Structures are given as C-alpha cells and as structure tokens.
Amino acid sequence: MTPLKALGGTSDILPEEAQAWQQLEEKARRVFQLYGYQEIRTPLIEEAAVFTSSLGEAAEIVTKQMYLFEDRGGRSVALRPEGTASVVRALIEHGLDKTSPLNRFYYGGAMFRAERPQKGRRRQFHQIGVEVFGSASPHQDVELLCLLKRLLEEWGLSGWKLKLNSLGCREDRAKIVEHVRATLAPQAAKLCEDCRQRLEKNPLRILDCKEEGCRKLCEGIDVYEAVCAPCKEHFEQVKRGLEALAVPFDRDPHLVRGLDYYTRTAFEVVHPGLGAQDALGGGGRYDDLVKLMGGSTPVPAIGFAVGIERVLMALESAGPKPPEPAARPVYVAAVSSAEIPNALELAEQLRRAGIAAFANLEERPLGRQMKQASSMGARFALILGADEVKEKMVMVKDMQTGEQKKESLADALRKVNHNA
Numbered sequence: 001m002t003p004l005k006a007l008g009g010t011s012d013i014l015p016e017e018a019q020a021w022q023q024l025e026e027k028a029r030r031v032f033q034l035y036g037y038q039e040i041r042t043p044l045i046e047e048a049a050v051f052t053s054s055l056g057e058a059a060e061i062v063t064k065q066m067y068l069f070e071d072r073g074g075r076s077v078a079l080r081p082e083g084t085a086s087v088v089r090a091l092i093e094h095g096l097d098k099t100s101p102l103n104r105f106y107y108g109g110a111m112f113r114a115e116r117p118q119k120g121r122r123r124q125f126h127q128i129g130v131e132v133f134g135s136a137s138p139h140q141d142v143e144l145l146c147l148l149k150r151l152l153e154e155w156g157l158s159g160w161k162l163k164l165n166s167l168g169c170r171e172d173r174a175k176i177v178e179h180v181r182a183t184l185a186p187q188a189a190k191l192c193e194d195c196r197q198r199l200e201k202n203p204l205r206i207l208d209c210k211e212e213g214c215r216k217l218c219e220g221i222d223v224y225e226a227v228c229a230p231c232k233e234h235f236e237q238v239k240r241g242l243e244a245l246a247v248p249f250d251r252d253p254h255l256v257r258g259l260d261y262y263t264r265t266a267f268e269v270v271h272p273g274l275g276a277q278d279a280l281g282g283g284g285r286y287d288d289l290v291k292l293m294g295g296s297t298p299v300p301a302i303g304f305a306v307g308i309e310r311v312l313m314a315l316e317s318a319g320p321k322p323p324e325p326a327a328r329p330v331y332v333a334a335v336s337s338a339e340i341p342n343a344l345e346l347a348e349q350l351r352r353a354g355i356a357a358f359a360n361l362e363e364r365p366l367g368r369q370m371k372q373a374s375s376m377g378a379r380f381a382l383i384l385g386a387d388e389v390k391e392k393m394v395m396v397k398d399m400q401t402g403e404q405k406k407e408s409l410a411d412a413l414r415k416v417n418h419n420a
C-alpha cells in the first residue's frame with residue numbers, strides 16, 4: 001500500500017513544534033486568568049444552522065468554505081469554521097447569561113475552512129479566542145483590546161498593527177451596504193469578476209478585495225460616514241480609551257470583516273511577516289447575535305480570535321529564536337538485562353518524586369546507554385549493576401564531569417533532586 005498522507009491544508013504538529021504550541025497556549029492561559037476569563041470548550045461539530053444562522057448567508061465562510069455534510073441520521077452538520085457562533089449557542093443553551101450578567105470566556109482549538117491552501121491559509125487551523133457577554137460599554141472594548149495587546153506582547157510579537165473601525169448598528173449596516181453599493185454601481189464594469197458578483201450579494205467584501213483596480217475604486221469610501229450619532233459616540237469613547245492606555249491603532253475606513261454578525265467596533269491585527277494573508281487575528285462587537293440566534297433577551301457581546309499558525313509564522317519571520325531548554329531527564333542505566341526491572345522501578349521512584357526520568361529498557365552495552373544519556377542532555381545517569389542491586393546502592397554518574405560514585409538510593413535521589 002502506498003503510504004498515506006495528511007489531507008492537503010492540514011498538518012501534523014510534530015513534537016519539536018508542539019513545544020512552541022504549548023508555550024503559546026500556556027502564556028495565553030496566564031493572560032486570560034489575569035483578566036478574569038474562564039475556559040469554555042464547545043464541540044468541533046455542530047448543527048449547520050449554528051453557523052448559517054449567524055455568520056451571514058452571503059458570507060464566504062458559509063457559501064464556499066464550510067465543511068458541510070449530512071450525518072448518518074440525515075442531519076445537516078458542519079465542522080466549526082470559527083468559535084463565536086458555537087459559544088453563543090452554548091450561552092443560550094445553558095442559560096449562562098441568566099446565571100451571570102457578565103460572562104468572560106476563552107477557548108482554543110481547531111477550526112475548519114475548505115479554502116484553497118496557501119501560505120497562512122489552512123483547511124484545519126487553530127484559533128485562540130475570547131468572548132465577553134453582557135457589556136455594551138465602550139470601556140469593555142478598550143479592556144478587550146488591552147488584553148489582545150498584552151497577549152501579543154507575552155508571545156513576544158512586535159511590529160503588528162491594530163486596525164480599527166466602527167460598523168455602526170444593524171440599521172447603520174444597511175445604510176453602509178447601500179452607500180457602498182451606490183458608490184460602486186456606476187463603476188461596476190471596472191470591478192473584478194468576483195466583486196461584480198459581490199456588488200449584488202455582499203458589497204462590503206469589495207472593500208477588502210486585493211485587486212489593484214477594485215482598491216482604487218474604493219479609495220474614497222469611508223463606511224464610518226453612514227454610522228449613526230450614538231454609535232459614533234461609542235466609537236469616539238473607544239478611541240479615547242485606547243489613547244489613554246497607549247494602545248496604538250490605525251482607523252481603517254475599509255475594515256468591515258467577513259462575517260455578518262459584527263456591529264459597532266470591529267478590528268484586525270495585521271503583521272508584516274505574514275505575506276498576503278496578513279491578519280494575525282480579528283474580532284469586534286456583535287450586540288445582536290445572541291437575540292438573532294434565539295436568545296430570549298439581547299446580550300451585548302464582543303470578542304476576538306487569533307490564528308496560532310499565523311502567530312508562529314510571524315514569530316519565525318522575526319528570525320530564529322534559541323530553542324527553550326528541553327527537560328533534562330535522569331538516565332537510569334542497567335548494566336545487564338537482569339537489572340532492567342530495577343531500572344524501571346527506580347525510574348518510577350524518580351518520577352514519583354517529580355523528577356523526569358528515562359529508563360533503559362533494552363538489552364545493550366553500557367557504553368551505548370551512556371551515549372544515549374549524553375544525546376538526551378541528561379545531567380546524571382544512575383547505573384544499576386548486580387552489585388548495586390544487591391547492596392541497595394546506585395552508581396551516580398555526573399554526565400558533565402564524568403565522575404562517578406556509588407551512593408545510597410536516598411543520597412542519589414537527593415543529589416539529582418538538588419540539581420534538577
């Protein structure tokens with residue numbers, strides 16, 4: 001049989017890379033705790049309506065990218081293309097907004113979009129995100145963006161830019177769509193083929209078309225012009241708050257985001273090391289979504305998600321980093337196969353004491369075992385021969401100096417523990 005391969009657009013995360021993933025996740029968890037966020041985990045698979053009812057019928061994620069299929073029971077299900085809609089579904093299903101007026105959640109995990117794979121664009125990718133339910137305050141927007149900044153800093157990212165805009169309320173959105181359509185309709189013939197279709201179905205997407213011709217036609221458009229006075233006041237307060245807390249941002253008159261649920265504040269973080277897919281993360285307010293998805297009362301909300309693969313790409317673009325020192329296990333050697341069970345037992349004893357240990361479990365010469373110990377970076381090798389086992393002693397070899405000394409088990413444990 002020809003060896004099988006991972007599907008295009010999906011990747012294995014091998015142990016060497018997994019270390020970097022774990023570090024990102026740990027740092028993120030720490031930041032979320034500092035800001036009082038709690039973890040929520042939702043299924044990777046949902047009834048398709050969770051996404052079709054929330055992301056927008058014309059959104060490309062729904063029309064072109066969703067992994068959508070009928071399950072064995074004939075239900076229409078989808079692999080989650082993003083996390084927000086699932087978290088809203090869970091909030092409503094469990095009445096979480098009824099038990100607490102303010103909910104702050106974080107989540108992470110795989111998302112699926114059937115896009116054409118390219119640099120920074122995967123079919124299975126991973127997000128870390130947060131969602132806040134129950135606050136309409138512009139100060140909440142400011143605090144969320146402080147959290148985002150802190151997260152990027154903890155990860156060691158620099159050179160990123162925060163792009164910010166306001167999309168106004170539902171009513172404004174309709175005005176914005178009309179404004180963009182009316183401005184571009186007379187020039188329709190000059191738009192690219194995709195954008196000519198978007199003019200009908202989803203004109204806002206034209207604003208982030210990468211084609212030079214379309215960009216030129218959009219130059220004079222500012223969606224903020226169609227935003228109502230209360231939404232403008234909300235946005236002004238967000239901007240003032242960010243300035244006061246030294247969170248740098250650029251107002252982007254074309255930033256509209258690809259999902260329908262956004263209202264008011266919308267933002268994206270871009271990084272120059274990413275190429276064409278330059279968004280590290282994005283998010284915004286979605287004050288109508290809970291009601292829209294069946295919630296009994298409106299619950300104002302805001303959140304963001306960042307793409308982990310893209311964070312790693314951005315970190316790599318800044319140059320190689322010295323690898324973090326790996327855990328250095330204590331190597332437990334067996335002089336002959338007769339001592340292997342004792343080596344195994346001693347390794348277990350070390351692990352119980354919280355010391356990482358590697359026991360030699362194969363019959364092989366001691367010299368080869370010592371080579372293996374060095375290549376693992378072991379600081380000590382504990383060697384067990386027939387005599388040591390009989391005397392309940394152990395030969396402790398310092399792998400740095402090469403010195404070795406027979407010691408009691410208790411002394412050996414103390415020594416390796418002290419130097420762990």
Ligand code: HAM
Pocket residue numbers: 081082083084085113115120121122123124125126127129130131258279280281282283284302303304305306307308309310
């Ligand atoms: P999004 O902008 O669609 O927003 O995705 C957020 C981030 O996920 C992107 O900025 C990017 O880093 C990463 N990403 C998206 N698609 C791919 C892909 N195909 N391959 C690799 N990375 C990708 C959302 O998903 C919203 N749920 C964010 C949000 C949370 N809004 C409010 N709350």
